[in-house]
Amino acid sequence: MVTAAGTSVSSLGSLTQREVWQLLTGVPDPEIPVLNVVELGLIRHVRSERAGHVEVGVSPTYTGCPATEVIQHSIRDHLESAGFGDVNVVTVLSPAWTSDWLTESAHRKLREYGIAPPAHSVAQPRHLFREPTVRCPLCASAKTERVSEFASTPCKALYRCIACLEPFEYFKCI
Amino acid sequence: MSATALRAAEVSAEVLYRYTLHLGDTSLILAQRLGEWIGHAPALEEDLALANVGLDLIGQARYLLSYAAELEGKGRTEDDLAFLREPSDFTNLSLVEQPNGDFGHTIVRQLLIDAWQLELFERLQSSTASKLAELAAKALKETRYHFRFSAGWVVRLGDGTEESHRRVQEALDDLWKFTRELFAPSEVDGQAAAERIAPDLATLRSPWDARIDEVLRQATVVKPAPVAYAWHGKNAQHSEHLSRLLAEMQYMQRTYPGARW
Numbered sequence: 001m002v003t004a005a006g007t008s009v010s011s012l013g014s015l016t017q018r019e020v021w022q023l024l025t026g027v028p029d030p031e032i033p034v035l036n037v038v039e040l041g042l043i044r045h046v047r048s049e050r051a052g053h054v055e056v057g058v059s060p061t062y063t064g065c066p067a068t069e070v071i072q073h074s075i076r077d078h079l080e081s082a083g084f085g086d087v088n089v090v091t092v093l094s095p096a097w098t099s100d101w102l103t104e105s106a107h108r109k110l111r112e113y114g115i116a117p118p119a120h121s122v123a124q125p126r127h128l129f130r131e132p133t134v135r136c137p138l139c140a141s142a143k144t145e146r147v148s149e150f151a152s153t154p155c156k157a158l159y160r161c162i163a164c165l166e167p168f169e170y171f172k173c174i
Numbered sequence: 175m176s177a178t179a180l181r182a183a184e185v186s187a188e189v190l191y192r193y194t195l196h197l198g199d200t201s202l203i204l205a206q207r208l209g210e211w212i213g214h215a216p217a218l219e220e221d222l223a224l225a226n227v228g229l230d231l232i233g234q235a236r237y238l239l240s241y242a243a244e245l246e247g248k249g250r251t252e253d254d255l256a257f258l259r260e261p262s263d264f265t266n267l268s269l270v271e272q273p274n275g276d277f278g279h280t281i282v283r284q285l286l287i288d289a290w291q292l293e294l295f296e297r298l299q300s301s302t303a304s305k306l307a308e309l310a311a312k313a314l315k316e317t318r319y320h321f322r323f324s325a326g327w328v329v330r331l332g333d334g335t336e337e338s339h340r341r342v343q344e345a346l347d348d349l350w351k352f353t354r355e356l357f358a359p360s361e362v363d364g365q366a367a368a369e370r371i372a373p374d375l376a377t378l379r380s381p382w383d384a385r386i387d388e389v390l391r392q393a394t395v396v397k398p399a400p401v402a403y404a405w406h407g408k409n410a411q412h413s414e415h416l417s418r419l420l421a422e423m424q425y426m427q428r429t430y431p432g433a434r435w
Contacts, residue, residue, distance in 0.1 A: 063312055064233025093237075096312035122315075148219035149323040150226035154316075158219060174315050 020046045020054055020079070027078050030070045031153050034113045037071055041101025044092040053086040054079060059097035062154040062174075098122055099155075099173050111137045116144075116159065116170040134170050136161035146170075186369060190303055191245040192265070193366040195255070196408050197306075198238030199266035202256055203416070204287060205231035206423050207274055216277050223323055227284070230316045234309065241305050257427035261417045265362075268407035269352035271416040278331050278338065279345040284324040286349060289385040290356045290378065291317045297373035306371065325389045332393025343395050350398040351405070356382070358404035 024043055025036045037043055037058070044057035056075055060068040072089045079087045099118040102110075107117040119132035134144050141163035148158040156169040208228035215221035239252040269287060274280045295317055298310035331338040357379045359367065366372035390397050405411075426433060 060233070062230055062233060062316060063237060063309075064229035064231065066229070093312055094308035096308075096315060098315075148223055149319060149326070150219075150223035152222065154226045154229055158222075172319070174319070 016048075017046055020056075020084075023079060023082050024056070024075065027071070027074050030067045030074070032110070032113065032115065034109045035106050037075065039103045039106035039109070041097065041103070041106075042071065050086070052084060053088070054084050055088040055090060057090050057092040059092050061097050065154055067153075099171065102171075110171055114138065114168060115156065116168060118171050118173045120173060122173045132173065134159055136164060136166065137168055138166050139164040144168075185365075187245060189362060189365040189369060190371055191242055192362045193372055194238050194242040194245060194303075194306065196265040196360075196362060198235050198242055198255070199264045200270055200287075200408075201231045201238065202235035203264070203266040203419065204270035205229075205235060206419055207270065207272075208280075208284075210274055211280065220277070224280070227320050227323065230313070230320065234313050237309050253427070257424045261412055261420055262410050264412065264416060264420070265408045265410050266416075267352070268355055268405035268413060269349065271407065271412060271419060272349065272352065273415055275345060275348075276341055278341040279348070281324050281327045281331065282342060282345040283349055284320070285328050285389060286353055286356075286386070288317060288321040288324050289382050289389075292321055292385070293378040293381050294373065297377070300370075301372065302370045321385075325385075328389055328395070329392045332390070332395040339394065342393065346390075346395055347398050351401045351403070354401050354404040355407060360406075360408045362408070 021038065021043070024046075025038045027037045029035045029037060029040055032040075040061070042059050042061070044059050045055075046057075047055050049055070056079070058068075058072055058075065068091075072091075075089050076087045100121050100123060102118060110117040114137050116134050116137045119134050131146075133142050134146075135142050136144050136159075139161060141161055143162040144159050145162060146157055147160050147167065150156075151158040151169050155172060155174070157172050158167065159170045160167050205228040208224045208231070211224040212221060215224055235256070236252055239255045243250045243252055243255055267287070269283060272283060274283075292314070295310040295314035299307050299314065301307040301310065328342060332342045333339070357375050359375045363372060363375055367374045387397065405413075407416075
């Protein structure tokens, strides 16, 4: 990438770029601490304009998600304690974050944590109004029902398993 | 730049500022209304749901008011715009400042505005103002869930017991008079549409009607007759309800100016 002034903004060597991405996997989501911010697909770019400087682009999951500010602070703290003196965290709104950006490992970890991962890709918007099959993260039964469209955080819905009777949360497709 | 071109650019900036403020105020005031339900909703799930919808709206409001403050260029912030303006400076739709009433009343108000926001955000994605287009793309996805929630409840209540049906019908009859403003362009709306900052409000009417008609049909609720008069919330002419809402919302900053968490 090149800025208006014509200076390279990727002057972080590719090795350092990888290091920053690796470091960011050590920043957990405050609401779902088994997931890190990279697995959630929140990190949109890592770049640098000068020695010691690093800019991280972060997408909020939902516009009003209060975790967004906590996440941005955590990223700054984490990179500063790793030796970066000049850390800039910017919000990237477009393209809008989507649950499709959750990694495979995020899906697995969510299930192990007791949260059903997004049931399908949202690349096809028509799916949104069709009821997805949400499997119970505890007994894997497909016989589940939605209790409420919203749960303890904006990104989740509340479900109940009809087979094992346990309530659980479902990470919504958006 | 010639004097005429300079003048045109100033008008453009002013229109964008006022249009952004109008959208931000609408989201903010509705969010505050929904927040009033916290701890009072009929069930914990609905308490959480209304708070979550309110949170999305706060997110929209923060983004829009921050952008408006930046456009204004007078050093004000999102917080100054939210907490230190008078009722007569707010340009939200009259519908969103209406009191919550019972749960049925709140959910009908939500349905009417959710359907409107769906159509608005869909079209706002192609705004010439890229900041508005970006927000619209994000907010549209969240609004689909808001609409599914409010439409679902209107159907359950309308097609529910005699009591719930009556309450939903009464809420609709009461709130219907505020819907004309959703499609009656203000001067700012007209200028924003001419500059392709905003869609032509008239184009929202028929898809909005189609959505509402379908929900009301399933809810066995009767659509009220069209109203001739448009309220003028977006021209900063408000009902007394806005003053009371702001008195509560702005209390902390008014009493302890500059207080921070």
